[in-house]
Amino acid sequence: MCMVEGIEMYVARLGDGYIVKRMPDTGSHHAPDCPSYEPPAEFSGLGQVLGSAITEDPATGETTLNLDFPLTKMPGRSTIPPTGGEGDSVSSTGTKLSLRGLLHYLWDQAELTRWHPGFVGKRTWATVRRHLLHAAEHKLARGDALRARLYVPEPFFIEERDANNARRLAQWQSAVPAPGKEQQLMLLICEVKEIVPARYGFKAIVKHLPDQAFAIDEQLYRRLGRRFESELALWGASDDIRMVMIATFGVSSAGVPAIHELSLMPVTRQWLPVEDGFEKQLLDKLVGESRAFVKGLHYNLGKKDRIASAALTDCEGSAPMLFIVPAGFDEAVPVYETGQPSWIWCRSSESMPSFPPPRTNSHRAAPTHAERATWPAHAG
Numbered sequence: 001m002c003m004v005e006g007i008e009m010y011v012a013r014l015g016d017g018y019i020v021k022r023m024p025d026t027g028s029h030h031a032p033d034c035p036s037y038e039p040p041a042e043f044s045g046l047g048q049v050l051g052s053a054i055t056e057d058p059a060t061g062e063t064t065l066n067l068d069f070p071l072t073k074m075p076g077r078s079t080i081p082p083t084g085g086e087g088d089s090v091s092s093t094g095t096k097l098s099l100r101g102l103l104h105y106l107w108d109q110a111e112l113t114r115w116h117p118g119f120v121g122k123r124t125w126a127t128v129r130r131h132l133l134h135a136a137e138h139k140l141a142r143g144d145a146l147r148a149r150l151y152v153p154e155p156f157f158i159e160e161r162d163a164n165n166a167r168r169l170a171q172w173q174s175a176v177p178a179p180g181k182e183q184q185l186m187l188l189i190c191e192v193k194e195i196v197p198a199r200y201g202f203k204a205i206v207k208h209l210p211d212q213a214f215a216i217d218e219q220l221y222r223r224l225g226r227r228f229e230s231e232l233a234l235w236g237a238s239d240d241i242r243m244v245m246i247a248t249f250g251v252s253s254a255g256v257p258a259i260h261e262l263s264l265m266p267v268t269r270q271w272l273p274v275e276d277g278f279e280k281q282l283l284d285k286l287v288g289e290s291r292a293f294v295k296g297l298h299y300n301l302g303k304k305d306r307i308a309s310a311a312l313t314d315c316e317g318s319a320p321m322l323f324i325v326p327a328g329f330d331e332a333v334p335v336y337e338t339g340q341p342s343w344i345w346c347r348s349s350e351s352m353p354s355f356p357p358p359r360t361n362s363h364r365a366a367p368t369h370a371e372r373a374t375w376p377a378h379a380g
Contacts, residue, residue, distance in 0.1 A: 002034035009036075012061040024056040032319035033313070038108070038294065039311040040340065043321055045299025046108070048094035049101060065105070065141045068096035069261055071149060071178075073183035100263040103189065103246040104273070104297040107133035113297065114313075115283075117290040119270070125191065125208060126155045128271050129321050133188055148174075150187045156208040165211060173249040185248045185260060188214070192243040192264070195224065204245065204259060213257040215251060228264045234277060235266055242267045253318050273297060275339060276314070277311050278324050278347055286310065291355065293322075312343075314358040322355075 001007070007029050012021045022030065027038030038183045041047035046054075056063045079207075096106065107113055112123075112133035139146040154164050154332040177183040190206040193216060195216065202221040203213040216224075225232065235243045247262035267273050270287060272295050285380045286293055296307050308321035320341040327348035345352050 002036070003029075007036075008059050012058075023060075023062070024058060025050065032313040032315070033292070036318075037313065039296065041309065042219075043308040043340070044296040045101070045104065045301040045305070045307060046297070048301060049097060049105075049299055052095045053101070054105065062138045062140055064138055065102065065136075066096045067102065067141055069099050071142055071152055071185045071187075071261065073185060075178070078335065081223065082273050083157070098263070099246055099248070099261055100265070101299040103244070103263060103265055104299045106132055106135050107265075107273060109296060113273070113291075114290045115270060115272060115295070121194075121286075123271055124155075130155065133227065137254045138299070145269040145378065146187075149185075150189065152189050153206060153208040156210060161211070161332065162223065168209075168212075168257075172251050172257070174253075175249065176258075177253060183250045185250050188245070188247045188249050188259075188269065190245055192245045195221070204247075204262075206245070212257065214247070217258075220259065220262070221307070224262070231264045231266050234274070234280070238277070238280065241274070242269070243273070244271075244273075275303065275309075278345075281344070281352065282309055282322065282324060285352065286312075286355070287356065291358065294305050294319075308342075312356060312358075315356050316359040317341075320356045327367035 007022070007026065009022050011018050017103075022036040027036060030037040041050050042256045051233060053066045054063060055066075055265050068132075076227050085211050110128070112131060132152050133147065133150065136147040136150050140147065144192065151168070154167070156164070156284075172186065173185050174184050175186045192211070193205045193207050195202065195204045196213070198213070201218060202216040204216055205213050205230070231243070244265045244267050245262055246265070247259045251257050258330040265273050266275075266281060268283055268287075270283075272283050273281060275298070283295070291312060293310045293312050296309050297306060298305065306323070309324050310322045311319040312322065313319050318340055322343045323345070325344060325346045325348075341356070343353065343356060
């Protein structure tokens with residue numbers, strides 16, 4: 001057990017087997033270096049949506065997600081969904097997940113926000129894909145299984161091209177329009193290679209899918225540059241930044257996939273999400289110093305909402321919360337009643353401070369990435 005007194009957990013069925021799972025909303029009760037640990041929800045955007053937009057039923061092991069975007073094609077043009085706190089009155093209440101909120105939730109559930117020195121060189125797209133698809137299991141959205149709606153490109157190998165394309169086309173059949181019925185949309189999570197003008201309109205070219213681009217209409221393309229200006233600027237300025245996209249898309253009767261709504265998320269080479277260049281500096285230093293941590297995400301919250309950028313999980317005792325205070329803001333961080341220690345970087349007035357020191361000896365050896373790959377999210 002990660003704590004001497006033990007923590008209540010439950011047995012869940014997974015396929016033909018059973019696992020020990022943590023109880024809902026108890027991740028912060030576990031030791032920081034326990035696989036079931038997660039920072040207190042109030043330190044990230046998770047606190048706003050947990051229990052309202054995200055509800056877990058221990059009796060069934062299923063999680064219901066309340067979404068604020070459609071999964072069917074409605075009349076009208078494609079749109080970029082507003083992000084919570086930036087004009088989106090629905091998602092800002094926390095009762096529904098925005099498209100970005102869903103991406104952040106799946107990234108969290110897939111444990112892709114976690115980092116340990118043992119992961120160096122082992123977090124490939126194949127690993128990211130496997131964890132994302134696993135995270136989507138036992139999740140319900142608009143009454144349907146989320147996993148059936150989710151397409152994540154398989155790693156591309158020339159010798160497997162035909163087989164990959166056949167599996168892709170078979171999965172996409174559900175998104176082809178049927179006469180007299182609303183078109184069912186699918187969800188795409190991928191790494192973007194480029195978004196460029198096409199012979200007609202615009203297109204998104206994604207990694208690991210060289211045979212098929214995704215159509216984007218002109219209105220969506222124009223709004224893309226305005227809505228995600230800072231994310232695109234970070235991507236363009238840093239060669240070691242990847243761009244992850246989540247989108248809803250349909251497939252025309254001619255077999256052409258077209259994006260309806262999308263959201264972008266820059267990530268580091270280790271697939272850790274970053275909001276801006278300052279968070280990139282923070283994560284680069286943490287990875288460079290071989291620290292273990294969990295990255296915080298905004299979910300529906302706007303960029304001006306203050307969250308912990310990360311939680312250090314290799315320190316003695318409670319995990320310190322790492323805050324970056326933007327220029328022009330009060331240097332104080334939000335006050336929480338959890339008793340969590342804090343590390344604060346006032347970026348306008350000082351260089352980055354030293355991190356709290358790691359423990360000298362852990363009572364538990366950190367799991368390897370290969371071991372983690374066999375565990376479901378929240379396994380004990």
